[in-house]
Amino acid sequence: MASSGSPRLCSISAASAVFLGLLGLMNSGSCDEQVPLILWTSEGTSVPWQSPPTAGHIVGQQQLASYLDKALDVGPRNVVLFLQDKMSIEDFTMYGGAFGNKQDSVFPNLEGALTSSSSPLVLPAVSWPASNAVIGQLQDQLETSPLYMDPETLSQLRLNASSPALLVFRLPYGIGADLMSAKEVLSGNDEVIGQVLSIMRSQAVPYTAIYTALRPSREAASLSMEAGLGGGRSLLQARGGYRERERERERQRKMKERTNTYAPVEFKEGDSTCILLWAKGLSVSFLRERTWEEKDLTSSTFGDSASVKLHGSSCDKTKARLVLNYEKVHDCSNFKVLFVMSQRYYKVSSRRWFTLDAVELECNGTKATFNGSRNIYAPAEYSYRCESVTNFRWPLLIPRSSKDPAIQWRVSFTDFQIQGFNVSGSEFSYASDCAGFFSPGIWMGLMTSLLMVLVLTYGLHMIMQLRTMDRFDDPKGPAISVPQTE
Structure with missing residues (x-):
C-alpha cells in the first residue's frame, strides 16, 4: 500500500490499470486453489506502502496475516469485509472488461473505489484456507466480534472512528446454465458494494475495505464457458478434452454424493x-x-x-x-x-x-x-x-x-x-x-521389513563363520589320527 506522497501500488491512468493489470499476472497460472483479495482504504486516507507479491507467488495464511497487520496498525480500524461465496481471477477477466470493452464491466463501483483510494493492494492469488481465516485474523487484530450486516442495517448504524468495528457483508455467487447468470450475480454484488461505500461516505468515517471469497470458482466457470461457447474451443479440447470430461464426471459424482448426504x-x-x-x-x-x-x-x-x-x-x-x-x-x-x-x-x-x-x-x-x-x-x-x-x-x-x-x-x-x-x-x-503419518499399516510394514533385515543379517553372519577343513582322510591309506591336544 502507499502513503500520500510515496510511490503508489501502480500508476492509475484508468480503472483497468489498477483493477485488471495486477490481476492479470496470475491469469496464465493455475488458480484452482486460490482466490483473489483486494484491499483499499477510504478516499483521503492512506497507509504505508506494501510491496505486492511477485507474479506466480501464492499468498499463504501467515503472509496474509502480515499484510493485514501492517494495514490495520496504521490505517482505519473500521473494516468493511465483502465476503463472496466463490471467486477466481477468471471472474474479473471475463466480466471486468479486460479486453477494452469497459462498458460491459460489471464492477464499476469496485473500480471507482480502487481509483479513488490512495492505498490499494491487490493480491491475485491467496490460498483459499487463508481467505477462509480472514474473519478470525481480523477479529484477533481488532479485538472485536464480526457484525454480519446488509446495506439497510448499516444505514441505521452509527460508527465511531475511535472504536474499531468489523462489518461483514456476505455476497452470493451462483452459475446457471448460461454465462449471463454469473454476470448478473456479480453485477448485483457490485451494486451492494456501491451502496455500502456510499453509506460509509455519508457517515464520514474512515474505513478499510476488503473484497475476497471463501472458495475458488474457476472449475464451475470454466465448465459454464464450455457449455456456452460450444465447439469454439475445439483445438484446446482436442488436447485436453479427456481431462475436462474426467473433471465433469468427478464433479457430477461429488454433486450426487452431496445430495445423499445430510446437513450438519x-x-x-x-x-x-x-x-x-x-x-x-x-x-x-x-x-x-x-x-x-x-x-x-x-x-x-x-x-x-x-x-x-x-x-x-x-x-x-x-x-x-x-x-x-x-x-x-x-x-x-x-x-x-x-x-x-x-x-x-x-x-x-x-x-x-x-x-x-x-x-x-x-x-x-x-x-x-x-x-x-x-x-x-x-x-x-x-x-x-x-x-x-x-x-x-x-x-x-x-x-x-x-x-x-x-x-x-x-x-x-x-x-x-x-x-x-x-x-x-x-x-x-x-x-x-487426526490421521498421523505412521498409520497401523505403515507400522506393520516397517516391523516386517525390520524382521526380514535381522534374519538376513543373522544368516550372512553364520555363513561368514564357516571354515573349511585343513586335513582330509584318505580312504586307501591309514586313518588320520588327531591328538586330543589339537
Missing part, C-alpha cells in the same frame, strides 16, 4: 452460526449385565427425520458448548450428549487453538465425562475431523477417572467433524485431520 447439526447464536457438528455414524452403548447394549443416534441427530434438540447450547469467543437432547435412549427418559470446547492462545506456536475438552453423557441426571483435550484439537480457524472417535478402540476419549460412570458407557463417532469457533456461513472451514 448447526447451532446459531442470533443470526450467525457458531457451532457445526457432523458424523456419518453416532452411537452410544451401555453395559448391562456384562452385555453392551448399543443405541444408534445417527437418524435422530442428522437428516430430515432428526428429532434432536439443542437447548442448553451456547458459544462465545473462548467457550463453546453443544448440547444434543434426546427423548429416550436405553432407560434414560432425558438423555444428553454434550460437547464442551474452548479456545486459547498458545505462545509456543504463536497462534490460537481450540480443543474438545470433554464429551459428557447425561442420563436422568447422572453424568459420565470423557476427557478429549489431549487428543482432539485443531487451529482455532480450522475444523477438526477424524475417521473414528471412540473411548474403547484406539481411544481418543478417556474417562475422567476410574470411578466415573463413563466406564459403563461406550461412545463411537464415525467420520466425525466438529467446529466451535470462527464458523463462516453454514460450512466447515478447512479440516485438521
Whole structure:
C-alpha cells in the first residue's frame, strides 16, 4: 500500500490499470486453489506502502496475516469485509472488461473505489484456507466480534472512528446454465458494494475495505464457458478434452454424493452460526449385565427425520458448548450428549487453538465425562475431523477417572467433524485431520521389513563363520589320527 506522497501500488491512468493489470499476472497460472483479495482504504486516507507479491507467488495464511497487520496498525480500524461465496481471477477477466470493452464491466463501483483510494493492494492469488481465516485474523487484530450486516442495517448504524468495528457483508455467487447468470450475480454484488461505500461516505468515517471469497470458482466457470461457447474451443479440447470430461464426471459424482448426504447439526447464536457438528455414524452403548447394549443416534441427530434438540447450547469467543437432547435412549427418559470446547492462545506456536475438552453423557441426571483435550484439537480457524472417535478402540476419549460412570458407557463417532469457533456461513472451514503419518499399516510394514533385515543379517553372519577343513582322510591309506591336544 502507499502513503500520500510515496510511490503508489501502480500508476492509475484508468480503472483497468489498477483493477485488471495486477490481476492479470496470475491469469496464465493455475488458480484452482486460490482466490483473489483486494484491499483499499477510504478516499483521503492512506497507509504505508506494501510491496505486492511477485507474479506466480501464492499468498499463504501467515503472509496474509502480515499484510493485514501492517494495514490495520496504521490505517482505519473500521473494516468493511465483502465476503463472496466463490471467486477466481477468471471472474474479473471475463466480466471486468479486460479486453477494452469497459462498458460491459460489471464492477464499476469496485473500480471507482480502487481509483479513488490512495492505498490499494491487490493480491491475485491467496490460498483459499487463508481467505477462509480472514474473519478470525481480523477479529484477533481488532479485538472485536464480526457484525454480519446488509446495506439497510448499516444505514441505521452509527460508527465511531475511535472504536474499531468489523462489518461483514456476505455476497452470493451462483452459475446457471448460461454465462449471463454469473454476470448478473456479480453485477448485483457490485451494486451492494456501491451502496455500502456510499453509506460509509455519508457517515464520514474512515474505513478499510476488503473484497475476497471463501472458495475458488474457476472449475464451475470454466465448465459454464464450455457449455456456452460450444465447439469454439475445439483445438484446446482436442488436447485436453479427456481431462475436462474426467473433471465433469468427478464433479457430477461429488454433486450426487452431496445430495445423499445430510446437513450438519448447526447451532446459531442470533443470526450467525457458531457451532457445526457432523458424523456419518453416532452411537452410544451401555453395559448391562456384562452385555453392551448399543443405541444408534445417527437418524435422530442428522437428516430430515432428526428429532434432536439443542437447548442448553451456547458459544462465545473462548467457550463453546453443544448440547444434543434426546427423548429416550436405553432407560434414560432425558438423555444428553454434550460437547464442551474452548479456545486459547498458545505462545509456543504463536497462534490460537481450540480443543474438545470433554464429551459428557447425561442420563436422568447422572453424568459420565470423557476427557478429549489431549487428543482432539485443531487451529482455532480450522475444523477438526477424524475417521473414528471412540473411548474403547484406539481411544481418543478417556474417562475422567476410574470411578466415573463413563466406564459403563461406550461412545463411537464415525467420520466425525466438529467446529466451535470462527464458523463462516453454514460450512466447515478447512479440516485438521487426526490421521498421523505412521498409520497401523505403515507400522506393520516397517516391523516386517525390520524382521526380514535381522534374519538376513543373522544368516550372512553364520555363513561368514564357516571354515573349511585343513586335513582330509584318505580312504586307501591309514586313518588320520588327531591328538586330543589339537
